[in-house]
Amino acid sequence: MTSIATTLLAVLFGTLASGVWIGLTLIFTAVVLLYTFRSIPVDRLLPQYVFNILTTPELIALPLFIVMGEFLFRTRLSRALFDGLAPWAGLLPGRLLHVNVAGSSIFAAVSGSSAATTQVVGRIALSELERRGYARPIAVGSLAGAGTLGFLIPPSTIMIIYGVLADESVLRLFTAGFVPGVLLALCFMAWIMVHTTIRPELVPESERALRHVSLGERLSALRELAPVVALIVAVLGSMYGGLATPSEAAAIGVVGAMIIAAAQGGLTFATLRDVALGSVQTCAMIGLIVLGASILGNVAAILGVPRAIAGFVEGLGLAPFALILVLMLVYLVLGCFLDGFSMIVMTLPVVLPLVAGAGFDTVWFGIFLVLVVEMSQITPPLGFNLFVIQGLTGEGLMTITRHTLPYLLILVGFVVLMALFPDIALFLPRLLLG
Amino acid sequence: MSDDTLAGAAAPAVPAPVAAVLSAADGLAVLGGWLAAACLAGLTCLISAEIVTAAASRLFPSLPGGISIAWEYSAYLMGSAFLFGSALALRAGSHIRMSVLLARLRARGRRVVETVASLIGLLVTGFLAWSLVVFAVRSWQGGQISGGSFTPLWIPQAALAAGAIMLAVQMAARLLRCLLGLRPDDERFKVSGAGE
Amino acid sequence: AVTLDLATVWPDGNFHTQNAVAFADAVGKATDGAVAITVQSGGALGFKGPEQLRAVRDGLVPMADVLNIQQIGDEPLLGTESIPFLVGSADELKVLHKYLRPAYDEIAAKNNQKILYMVPWPTQYLHLKIKADGLAGLEGVKIRVPDKNAQDMCNALGMSAILMPWGEVVPALASGRVDGVSTSATSGVDGKFWEFLETIYPTNHVWSSQMVNINLDRWNEISPANREKIEALAREMEPGFWEVSVRNDKESLKLLTDNGMEVMAILPEMRAEMQARTAPLKDAFIERVPQAGPIVEAYLEELGRG
Ligand code: NA
Ligand code: NA
Numbered sequence: 001m002t003s004i005a006t007t008l009l010a011v012l013f014g015t016l017a018s019g020v021w022i023g024l025t026l027i028f029t030a031v032v033l034l035y036t037f038r039s040i041p042v043d044r045l046l047p048q049y050v051f052n053i054l055t056t057p058e059l060i061a062l063p064l065f066i067v068m069g070e071f072l073f074r075t076r077l078s079r080a081l082f083d084g085l086a087p088w089a090g091l092l093p094g095r096l097l098h099v100n101v102a103g104s105s106i107f108a109a110v111s112g113s114s115a116a117t118t119q120v121v122g123r124i125a126l127s128e129l130e131r132r133g134y135a136r137p138i139a140v141g142s143l144a145g146a147g148t149l150g151f152l153i154p155p156s157t158i159m160i161i162y163g164v165l166a167d168e169s170v171l172r173l174f175t176a177g178f179v180p181g182v183l184l185a186l187c188f189m190a191w192i193m194v195h196t197t198i199r200p201e202l203v204p205e206s207e208r209a210l211r212h213v214s215l216g217e218r219l220s221a222l223r224e225l226a227p228v229v230a231l232i233v234a235v236l237g238s239m240y241g242g243l244a245t246p247s248e249a250a251a252i253g254v255v256g257a258m259i260i261a262a263a264q265g266g267l268t269f270a271t272l273r274d275v276a277l278g279s280v281q282t283c284a285m286i287g288l289i290v291l292g293a294s295i296l297g298n299v300a301a302i303l304g305v306p307r308a309i310a311g312f313v314e315g316l317g318l319a320p321f322a323l324i325l326v327l328m329l330v331y332l333v334l335g336c337f338l339d340g341f342s343m344i345v346m347t348l349p350v351v352l353p354l355v356a357g358a359g360f361d362t363v364w365f366g367i368f369l370v371l372v373v374e375m376s377q378i379t380p381p382l383g384f385n386l387f388v389i390q391g392l393t394g395e396g397l398m399t400i401t402r403h404t405l406p407y408l409l410i411l412v413g414f415v416v417l418m419a420l421f422p423d424i425a426l427f428l429p430r431l432l433l434g
Numbered sequence: 435m436s437d438d439t440l441a442g443a444a445a446p447a448v449p450a451p452v453a454a455v456l457s458a459a460d461g462l463a464v465l466g467g468w469l470a471a472a473c474l475a476g477l478t479c480l481i482s483a484e485i486v487t488a489a490a491s492r493l494f495p496s497l498p499g500g501i502s503i504a505w506e507y508s509a510y511l512m513g514s515a516f517l518f519g520s521a522l523a524l525r526a527g528s529h530i531r532m533s534v535l536l537a538r539l540r541a542r543g544r545r546v547v548e549t550v551a552s553l554i555g556l557l558v559t560g561f562l563a564w565s566l567v568v569f570a571v572r573s574w575q576g577g578q579i580s581g582g583s584f585t586p587l588w589i590p591q592a593a594l595a596a597g598a599i600m601l602a603v604q605m606a607a608r609l610l611r612c613l614l615g616l617r618p619d620d621e622r623f624k625v626s627g628a629g630e
Numbered sequence: 631a632v633t634l635d636l637a638t639v640w641p642d643g644n645f646h647t648q649n650a651v652a653f654a655d656a657v658g659k660a661t662d663g664a665v666a667i668t669v670q671s672g673g674a675l676g677f678k679g680p681e682q683l684r685a686v687r688d689g690l691v692p693m694a695d696v697l698n699i700q701q702i703g704d705e706p707l708l709g710t711e712s713i714p715f716l717v718g719s720a721d722e723l724k725v726l727h728k729y730l731r732p733a734y735d736e737i738a739a740k741n742n743q744k745i746l747y748m749v750p751w752p753t754q755y756l757h758l759k760i761k762a763d764g765l766a767g768l769e770g771v772k773i774r775v776p777d778k779n780a781q782d783m784c785n786a787l788g789m790s791a792i793l794m795p796w797g798e799v800v801p802a803l804a805s806g807r808v809d810g811v812s813t814s815a816t817s818g819v820d821g822k823f824w825e826f827l828e829t830i831y832p833t834n835h836v837w838s839s840q841m842v843n844i845n846l847d848r849w850n851e852i853s854p855a856n857r858e859k860i861e862a863l864a865r866e867m868e869p870g871f872w873e874v875s876v877r878n879d880k881e882s883l884k885l886l887t888d889n890g891m892e893v894m895a896i897l898p899e900m901r902a903e904m905q906a907r908t909a910p911l912k913d914a915f916i917e918r919v920p921q922a923g924p925i926v927e928a929y930l931e932e933l934g935r936g
Contacts, residue, residue: 019536019551021529024558031561044688046562047569049676050598051591054513057505057795063512064481067474160797165672167643169822170800242806244485245798251481276471278625280519281528284470287516288529298676302635304668345674349642387530396533488772488807491790495770499790499808502781506793578703581680581777582793587703 001308004037008305012337016381026292026382030299037303046295053294054287057247058157063283064250065116069123070275070282071257075266077227078124082132084224087213094192095207097134097142099125101192104146105185108153110235110253112160112246114377115286115384118147122392133204137403138195140393144385144400145407146188148374151340153181155239155246158340158373162366165348173366175429180367180414183424187410195406227263231256285391286384290339293382297342306334306343310350320358324419327351328372328412335376339384343376344369364418367425371415378404378411446615456616459607463521463623466600470519477511480504506582510590517597521604527619548618552609559602566595632851633666636842637682638695639673645816645878646840647671649749649871650695653842656863661856667693683708683843687741692848698734698748699779699838705737706919710926712779713915714786714908717837720876723750725932727839729925734841744849746864748841749871751814752879756831757823757891758810764900765907773810774799779911780812783835786908803827815882824889831894833904 011032015025027046034042072078081103082096089096103121111117122143129139151158154174163170196202213221235253238244244252261267300306313326334343355365377385380401389400418424448456484504491497523529531551536544574588611618636654640647647669654667677685682694683701702709710716710730717723727748738745762768768789775781775791784791792808802808803826810827811818818830842864849857887893896904916923930936 015554016532017535018554019531019533019547020554020558021524021531021551023529024555025531027562028554028558031558041689043561043565043568045690047565047591048681048685048690050562050566051513051569051594052676052678052681054516054594055509055590057509058797060477060481060505060508060512063474063515064478067478155801157797160800163800164796164820165641167641167820169825171804171822171825238485239801240805242802243489245794245802245805245807247798248481248485251478251485254478255482274625276474277467277522279474280467280470280515281523281526281625283474283515284517284519284523285528285530288520288523291516294676298674301670301674301676345672349671349674352642381532390530391528396537397530398532398534488792491770491772495790499770499772500792500794502778502791502793504793505795576704581700581703581779583778 001305004033004303004305007036008033008300008337012381021288022381022387023288023290023292026289026296030292030296033299033303040302049295049298050291053291058161059290061111061247061250062113062116062286063279064247064254065111065113065120066282066286067275067279068250068253068257069120070279071254071261072120073123073127073278074271074275075227075257075261076264077257077260078128080224081124081228082128084221084228087218087221090207090213092189092193094189094196095134095203096129096132097138097192097196097203098189099129100139100142101146101185101188104143104149105153105181106232108149108151108181109155110232110239111150111250112155112157114148114150114374115388116250117150118143118385118388119282119286119392121147122389126389126392132207134207135202136393136395138192138202140389140395140400141403141405141407142188142192144378144389144404145410146185147385147388148377148407148411149181149185151370151374151377152177152184152367154178156370158344158370159366161341162344162348162369165345166352166362166366168362168366169433172363172429172433175432176363176367176425177370179428180371180418180425184411184414187414188407191406191410227260231260282391286387289382289384289387293339294342297338297346300338300342301346306338306346307350309334310347310354314350314354320360321419323354323358324360324368325416327355328368328415331369331372332375332379332412335372335382336379337382338376339382340373340376343373361422361426363429364422364425368415368418371411371418375408375411378408448614448616452610452614456607456610459603460525460623462600463525463604466518466520466597467522470515470517470522470597473511473515473518477508477515480508480511503583503585506580506585510593513590514593514597517594517601520597521600522623524601524604524608525620526623527621528624545612545615549609549612552605552612552618556602556605556609559598559605563595563598563602566591566598570595631664631666632848633668634692634844634848635675636667636669636693636695637673637675637677637685637691638669638671639677639679639682640695641672641820644671644820645874646695646749649867649874650842653747653863653867653871656867657860660859660863661852664856665852665860683741683743686743686843686845689742689845689847691845693842693844696841696843697751697838698841699836700777702779705741707733707737707921709779709915709919710922711838712836713912713926714783714835715905716912716926716929718834719753720750720837720872722933723837723839726925726929728932729928733921733925738841738843739846742846743843744846746842746844746860747868747871748839749868750837750839750875752816752837752875752882753832753834754812754814754836755818756810756812756833757818757827757886758829758831759827760809761829761892761894763894763897765903771810772808773812774802774808775812780836782911783908784812786911787904788907800826815879815886819882819885824886824891827891829892829894830883830886832896835904835908 011029089098107117159173234256235249238252239249386400484501488500491499570588570591578587608618650669680700682696685691686694698708699712771789773789774794781791
């Protein structure tokens, strides 16, 4: 096992450092590992994996939301969103930076994935924050952090996967994610307030002072939000009204965004061309990394890496609270190299009995897993939110990681808090579902 | 974002046949990009049609409750879009990689590292393309069909193989550019993003 | 020691997975650890249901728990059990297997593998939101089905079959996008159907089987003595696995009703009409897969239904 782990890390980091594209690096590492440690016909295994992964129905909402984000980016909608929220956000230290968190929370209620949340909100918010003169580090960091809410606030693909594997009610998991999701959003907002109070220069001079705006003006500014609200209501309404499944609802988002763009007279041939080629490149970028990450994840399962690690933790014979802390650390490290889905699927057979044996509720543990998957979204070298933001801004991966670090620490702290007070997650499902 | 990895050196003259090959590869990448866009449009239409059909059947119960191939074919369109768009994304420098080391190197060192990266890239994408072609051919010979709609599986598999071939061709062109000392990425292929 | 991964798409809690784990343990003991089987549950190795036969054939995974009716893309005959209302009980399935098994063994050999044991999925149900005492009441009901065969059957019954990935099913049930699901009681418990659905119709329309197969190249790496032990174990344990399946159906059904779902009676005339309406599907299957004709004939003959 040691030689497998060493080879994995050496090939992975060596190839990454030579500037090979991340998706291709992951495939390369997987292929090298298979040829070295197993006699499996890789030339037959690889295309089967490629076909399976790239045609996974669970992914369908992702390209749709990318297209939706591209349309919205090319409407006046983002400007309108900010104009509508400005008089309100002006009341909080950090001002419009809170749009990242609020936008992510709302969009998290629409989409099931963190990458989609980050992509859409980032497409709308980042350029506007930049235009208004907000410092890029905090704009980027808060977006990467808040984007993780995509998995925690229902609907959530990770919760569905966990529900199936752990024999737990998806409805109960969805309900359990809601309160932690809102609390986590509030924690992120609190940090933005603290951060911008310590370092006022992160907020542009022009927006720093609390502007006196009458309540009437505040309320009338809300009218600017009408198109956004209409779009969200359409997507959410179709989902909860039984017109569309969560993935299908993403198509309503695309059509809605297109209608908004058309209504604003923004649907020229040039715009359509940009939307098309912009979406295509973002999809290809995300798709290639999803492909590489899933292939490496499957190969890691063939080689038994995650099970060995989970077995190691089992062997430690820890007390319940210590067990959760150690598991968090293990998942934090695993999350650097594996995607959330692989991480859960591969470790669960060993970890779930362990955790249940230690007396933890399986719904609670599902939320715990969602949180560690959120962490894996913002830890390099494999962190999807980081990639999405790199795609949006062109900023280097390590720079984005540095800006995101405070939000990672908040996540870690939040997990500890949840371990101390499990009712944060369990209170709502008990209240609503008995 | 500065992606002018090999800039600094004046662009060397390129013999006409080589230039023709390179621009053919670019044309292929752009074609792939539009194919991917068509797949995304098809995917959106298919899912939208599924929603409309389901809603209509609620009003008129005699209508079918959905389009039976919607999910399956959407998944094929999604996979095709991912791979068809990959070559264009590579040409535009949209695929993500670690640039920490590259940024610290001088022009010559960069050129060497870029060449090595493209070589490894060609190795991986070439293997991917070849194995996908064999996969689709085997599936065609074996007459494999899907369980959801009895669709011959070689059709979506061939689409994936075609996308992978385009990516490998573009990677080969990139290697050639590195060897010739040309700029490997061209931002003109990129669509303006939020950070620009 | 020969170490073998056994790939299955079913999660740890599923009885097929638990059977496989029990088999793996027994093999480990019987061979003194010379053959170590690791059950990789929940699709952890990245193979989906319909490609398990192919994955074992190509040596991508040494062993797999293969759902036969999902392999029609490679071997159409393996779809025989998907003919609606062909089999009505585990005992009838045993009779069908008497005629099918030799053909299945041949197919396995042709695909470079060997069937160690087969275990059925218990009877299938329609899990619905509505109450109806005849097929007229089920007209147009939107029901989620897993594949084309099940789709054809539900459409033949006048329902509106919807193909949708499993991941969408629970949200779709919660929101009312679909009105029901056609599956076993076991899967009904897995999906906690009582949270969304009211009634269970014991239509008992299909009995299909999982088969645990091993790649022949890997099989031949095992010493002849151990191969014999493994084959003996498979033979000995298979009847117990069948009992687990039947018991699991009863327990799952009880769980569903304990949680408030109601089992509806299928009146004889309703059953007769269901069989009449789906009869063309049997003929269509045999026309598509002529090889199945004599097997089905012989089976029906023995049951006195020929
Ligand atoms: Na969500
Ligand atoms: Na990570």
